[in-house]
Amino acid sequence: MSTTTTDATFSQLPWREVVIGSSALLLVGSYLLMPEQADAIGYMLRVTARIAFAFLLLAYVARPLVVLTGYGRWLVRQRRYLGLAMALAHTVHFGYVVAFFVSSGEPLEWITIVFGGLAFVLMWSMAATSNNASVRRLGKSWKRLHAFGLHYLWLIFMQSFVGRVFVDDPDMIYLLLSIAGLAALVLRIAAYFVSRRTA
Template structure:
């Protein structure tokens, strides 16, 4: 693993650490896997936000740190995918041991998110970019915004639930702030074009 690839290792390490923490914290098997699923999702979210907002932050605040994150956003995305793959394993196991299920709409939205995530992982290389051309950008734009919506809906749904209001609010605010940064950069680019012309 090269120096630029360290976010991938970080994502895997965080996912596995959250998994282990959940399995060692619960009082019984169901609670252990419930915590493992919950905590693996939470450690992946900051990595996703870094990948999601890296280019916007790099354009708005130019310095060595933001340029490095912008340059390596592919690896931040792969780090998130590693952590979220651990989460998928924990979630599937929890649903199996608990017997719980989810509404069809949740299966569709979350399942599509995972499918897009794995396609993005498979195409996160220069060869795929050349082969897909402009479709590569469309695919990754769809995928990252779909995943953003999944996180937003998940956190927003916790705001009104007892005991999860704070995590719901913080996650929702963070997701909306990241989107605001991307919109600000797009607006900034549009306002600069006439001046340049």
Template structure:
């Protein structure tokens, strides 16, 4: 069991390094925390996609590597929750230091995402699965798609800005490709490993 937890350790190390890199580059003032928030989000996205695509990849390409993804999917999800908690810390610091107040409406999407992240992390165990029954699957299916949508919209809104266009196009394309893989996998005959 301990060997399977390595995605959480990877996420913790990667998120911490991204946080430190932002602060070293931009200092401990607003710019540093903004960089830290940006870079920790970028670290969390591929970790999220790994959890998002686990069951789809094992359906489309059953192989030892895809079976390992599905076997460790819970730990990839917990790794994402870990890295995104680091992102939340950086984001809170950036918002606190910013002279421009954030509107409540601008905080709602991220707040909803974090409700799902923490609810999914708290229920990522066998006891919660038994206690919640069918509602466990509803929570995790809804949550993972809400998080996907918020990531996608956050990156898509960067496309019109010349300074952030490349990252916006790249990350939005990755998000849409991941959704396409999930749709394609649903059309395939389900694998016993993906259940």
């Protein structure tokens, strides 16, 4: 089979179903693989946040990768679905957040409601406008919403992960997740300066 035929077959795959379906599969798989002694809500809060972060980072680095290396156009074309896959995982996070506070009776601080709540509102607005009709109707506002939302969500993830690095006896996973997030930011900054120079 020639490379061109392989490329055509690859691009014809139902990527929307593949990308969003993989988020759903990861969620169901993690639920089924829950360790027996785990506190279910805490485990699912961590799993859902980490799956959502992985999809967010892929969408976050897609364009910078193309600008810096010339590779990754395929990833750019899947950004809409990566965003929807992230929203699916993080909507499940929201469900577990509600379950956590209802079952534990712990007080919810106003700062978490405001900043965490804004993140969910932005994420759902982005998901609801991830279609061609909204892109046409909203014009520049669409770009502003999606650019601001993407960076804001990145920031909320990073403050959660970095905050868990600077505790007594930290779990190394938080250091790795923080480094991944920072590396993605460095890529975006580098791509920004490269595009300005070549514009």
